[in-house]
Structures are given as structure tokens and as C-alpha cells.
Amino acid sequence: MSETEHLAIAYDISDDKNRRKVYKTLRKYGAWKQYSVFELEVTKTERVKLEDELQKHLETGDKIRIYSLCKKCADNIKDLGEDTSGKSSNII
Numbered sequence: 001m002s003e004t005e006h007l008a009i010a011y012d013i014s015d016d017k018n019r020r021k022v023y024k025t026l027r028k029y030g031a032w033k034q035y036s037v038f039e040l041e042v043t044k045t046e047r048v049k050l051e052d053e054l055q056k057h058l059e060t061g062d063k064i065r066i067y068s069l070c071k072k073c074a075d076n077i078k079d080l081g082e083d084t085s086g087k088s089s090n091i092i
Contacts, residue, residue, distance in 0.1 A: 002043040006074040008067040009038045013057070021057045022064070025050070039077075 009026060013019040026032070029050050030040025042050060054064050069077075 002045065004041045004043055005047065006069040006071070007040045007042065007047070008033075008069060009040065009064065010067075011036050011062075011064040013062045013064075015059060015062075018057045018059060018062065022054060025053045025057070 007030070009030075011019075011022050011026075013022050023032070026038040026040070029042055029046065030038050033039050040050075051066070058064065
């Protein structure tokens with residue numbers, strides 16, 4: 001079995017259509033946590049595929065930031081405030 005890595009991904013996409021595409025792409029790989037933020041657990045192969053897919057949706061000025069989280073960091077994630085795990089994003 002391939003080793004997985006835990007990622008946090010934040011994005012700032014100006015065009016609504018491209019933002020929806022980024023959201024839908026990320027939903028295939030992981031969990032929406034809050035507006036423009038996802039958490040994913042992917043293999044190295046999946047990460048390469050994901051980055052290729054996301055790159056296709058970027059236009060000038062758009063940004064996607066990928067944070068790799070070590071196991072200890074991922075295990076120490078703490079949520080404060082409202083739980084969004086059962087909710088959907090406002091992205092249509």
C-alpha cells in the first residue's frame with residue numbers, strides 16, 4: 001500500500017467558474033473544511049494528478065497554496081467554532 005500524505009489546501013480564485021472547478025476537483029480528493037480550505041490525505045501519485053488538475057484552472061492572479069502536514073501536525077489539528085463537516089460549501 002502506498003504511503004499517504006496529509007495536505008491542507010487553501011485557494012484564492014477570482015473567477016466563479018474556475019473556483020467551482022477547483023472546489024469540485026478538491027472534493028474528489030478530500031474534505032471541505034471551511035471557505036476555500038480543504039484537507040486531504042493522498043498518495044504521492046494522487047498528489048501529482050491533483051496538482052496537474054488544479055493547474056488547469058488557474059488564471060493570472062489566482063493562487064492555490066498546498067501545505068504538507070506531518071503526522072504529528074495532522075494529529076494536532078484543532079477546530080474551534082462551528083463544525084462544518086456535515087455542511088456543503090456555498091460554491092454551486
